[in-house]
Amino acid sequence: NAGVTQTPKFQVLKTGQSMTLQCAQDMNHEYMSWYRQDPGMGLRLIHYSVGAGITDQGEVPNGYNVSRSTTEDFPLRLLSAAPSQTSVYFCASSFRGGTYGYTFGSGTRLTVV
Amino acid sequence: EDQVTQSPEALRLQEGESSSLNCSYTVSGLRGLFWYRQDPGKGPEFLFTLYSAGEEKEKERLKATLTKKESFLHITAPKPEDSATYLCAVQALGSEKLVFGKGTKLTVNP
Numbered sequence: 282n283a284g285v286t287q288t289p290k291f292q293v294l295k296t297g298q299s300m301t302l303q304c305a306q307d308m309n310h311e312y313m314s315w316y317r318q319d320p321g322m323g324l325r326l327i328h329y330s331v332g333a334g335i336t337d338q339g340e341v342p343n344g345y346n347v348s349r350s351t352t353e354d355f356p357l358r359l360l361s362a363a364p365s366q367t368s369v370y371f372c373a374s375s376f377r378g379g380t381y382g383y384t385f386g387s388g389t390r391l392t393v394v
Numbered sequence: 395e396d397q398v399t400q401s402p403e404a405l406r407l408q409e410g411e412s413s414s415l416n417c418s419y420t421v422s423g424l425r426g427l428f429w430y431r432q433d434p435g436k437g438p439e440f441l442f443t444l445y446s447a448g449e450e451k452e453k454e455r456l457k458a459t460l461t462k463k464e465s466f467l468h469i470t471a472p473k474p475e476d477s478a479t480y481l482c483a484v485q486a487l488g489s490e491k492l493v494f495g496k497g498t499k500l501t502v503n504p
Contacts, residue, residue: 382440
């Protein structure tokens, strides 16, 4: 049972480049979400999904795009990377309601130069 | 707007020196309050969920309590391996989203 798998673990992008951060879970969780973590800012919600085909914006959605075509996968797309998107990105999943807690991936450390 | 404030930002303890971390929150209606542990370079690890005032949960040296305005994470006789950042988050009624505090960085010296 792998839990939540994020790839890549590290990435360096040039300003203006695009890329996709991958997130996959094997726990049949309905809910999936993306957070970014910055020093002194805590974890902030970017986008989330309550099921396949359903996505919604979180607190800081600008510059990011998501889709959810399967229950297992929830990729995060950076459309045109900016230095302000330098951060650590975490994917999390849970059953609806989060009763048993949210399971987080190990994170992707992204640097935009 | 739902908000979570954690204090202190950082706490240094000697091994065996018990203490408490605070999480104050405002939420329109509380569905759940979560505690997580995060080690450097890793994702948050789930510890507890609390649902109503007066509820308590324990795990090894950790005990979480909840009132209508705040939650405490009590650490009894901590060990160096308890060193980590502890995160508090709230979930509002009707929402699937978690709102996190900025965390308390705990260091336990041997």
